[in-house]
Amino acid sequence: QVQLVESGGGLVQAxxxxxLSCAASGSIFTDxxxxxxxxxxxxxxxxxxTITRGGRINxxxxxxGRFAISxxxxxxxxxxxxxxxxxxxxxxxxxxxxxxxxLNDYWGxxxxxxxxx
Numbered sequence: 001q002v003q004l005v006e007s008g009g010g011l012v013q014a015x016x017x018x019x020l021s022c023a024a025s026g027s028i029f030t031d032x033x034x035x036x037x038x039x040x041x042x043x044x045x046x047x048x049x050t051i052t053r054g055g056r057i058n059x060x061x062x063x064x065g066r067f068a069i070s071x072x073x074x075x076x077x078x079x080x081x082x083x084x085x086x087x088x089x090x091x092x093x094x095x096x097x098x099x100x101x102x103l104n105d106y107w108g109x110x111x112x113x114x115x116x117x
Contacts, residue, residue, distance in 0.1 A: 002026040002106040004095045009111030016115070017083045022095030022108055024076040032099035034071055034078040038091035038113075045094065051078065063089075085115045 008020040020036065035050030035058075049059040049069040057069060066085075071078040078095065095108035 002028055002097055002099075002104070004097060004106055004108035006093070006095045006108040006111045009093060009113045011114045011116065012085055014085060014087055014115055014117050016085050017081070018085065018113060019082070020080040020093055020095075020111060020113075022078045024078075024095075024097050024106075028076055028097070029099045029104075031101075032097055034095070034097050036069065036078070036080045036093055037096055038089075038093045039110075040088075040091040043091075048093070049080065050096075082113070085113075087115045087117045089113060090115050 003025050004022055006022045008018060010018060012018055033050050033052050036048040037045050038048050039045040047060050048063055051057050051069045051071050053073050066083050068081040091113060092110040093113050094110045097106045
């Protein structure tokens with residue numbers, strides 16, 4: 001089992017910045033992908049960005065140039081630096097870890113990000 005603990009959400013004005021962190025613990029295999037997804041009210045959960053242990057990144061077009069994902073493998077921690085935030089970025093952000101080719105799929109409890117106009 002894997003536990004994911006997120007931190008760093010909050011309320012920010014449009015144009016501001018926030019940094020999310022997610023620390024994983026438990027039975028973590030080396031071949032894993034960590035990332036962030038978000039879900040706005042009334043909408044489906046969507047990909048924000050993912051990153052492999054080797055640093056390969058997959059990112060939504062809606063956040064390219066504004067958000068940056070990174071990770072510290074030694075700490076099993078993934079970060080999401082969010083800049084130039086827009087009201088449409090308002091959502092609950094969920095940390096995710098996939099391993100064993102997606103056979104294991106773990107989620108954090110979610111952290112609220114609210115961007116005011």
